[in-house]
Amino acid sequence: MEFPTRIGVDNDGYILNATSLDKVNCAYKELLNQVIEILKKCAGAKLHSVYLYGSVGRGQAVFGTSDIDLSVIVTSPFTPQEAALLNEENRKFISENPIVPKVDYDIGMMDEVFQDNSQYYWGFWLKHVCICIYGEDLSIHFPKMKPNFQICRALNQDLIDTLNRSRKEMNEGEVDNHQLLSVLKRIVRGAYCYVAEKDESWSTSIQENLQILQHYFPGEINFKKMKGAFLHKKIPTVNEVLNYIDYFIDWFNEKTMERSN
The missing domain is CATH 3.30.460.10 (Beta Polymerase, domain 2)
Structure with a gap:
């Protein structure tokens, strides 16, 4: 994969709609x-x-x-x-x-x-x-x-609240595998938004999102772990997802502050 990937955009850089x-x-x-x-x-x-x-x-x-x-x-x-x-x-x-x-x-x-x-x-x-x-x-x-940061900021405006709500649900009762994977997908898509502008891309694939994230954040071990989970279709445990939530709430806050400064 070459970077910037320019996945999901036309020859002029405008985002393509993958839904039809x-x-x-x-x-x-x-x-x-x-x-x-x-x-x-x-x-x-x-x-x-x-x-x-x-x-x-x-x-x-x-x-x-x-x-x-x-x-x-x-x-x-x-x-x-x-x-x-x-x-x-x-x-x-x-x-x-x-x-x-x-x-x-x-x-x-x-x-x-x-x-x-x-x-x-x-x-x-x-x-x-x-x-x-x-x-x-x-x-x-x-x-x-x-692709631009304004889109990222708009799509992620409720991300922290969503993750906090998911944490509360997991701590209070049982959640199924579908819900656990949904939380991971929300984290991945939220993180990818931060690099879409630099990558000049708009990918709708979780695997592509994670590959792109690994390129721009080579030291971030959690992206590698999540890629393995999706690649091998390994359902994470509740504790693993809770750890991801806690880590990425801080991660998102940090990245937002970096872009605001």
Whole structure:
């Protein structure tokens, strides 16, 4: 691998969107139609648009392992009753469709999408990560982007809170292998954001992320350990993941301070 890798960008350096309906397995297309109907039932007229991202949209999903990841834009917040109905309908959907372990709903408000400071979060997300599968496609209102630290800062804005929440869940109760690997993936993707601009790349592969991170942080032993876990499909223990969380919370804070100075 040569560096900078320029993976995932076009000849002019703009980030390519790896998500496409053409890549979605037919079995998932039918499930997506069902999920849209669930959202329409639960949200009604406030449902503006729905966007697919993640492994299903990249054609890399594995039956029984891969989540369906959706960004959902609404014109007003869900009421407690609507949220409860969505949870119940989602539970039934999962029980009836064993190839999907989970449906993740990333819910955003229409007025948030077009706030002045949202270009590098919602603008980037809808333009370069998602594909619209229902409603008006808001991505057309945003320009193409190149890898930059503003995107990194926007995507990682809730990273520390997410890791702290994961730590609390692991300390309070049982977590499954899927959750443990999800935490590792979140750490890797968060760390890769810090070198994407230097690498002039936007990779969606965990293995590529780790290979790139090892190049730019050759002394960081934890990236080597995590690469081995994913390469050999070795599920980490709860204690191992807790150690990663504690270490990388400090690591992320340190890297953010370095970029701010």
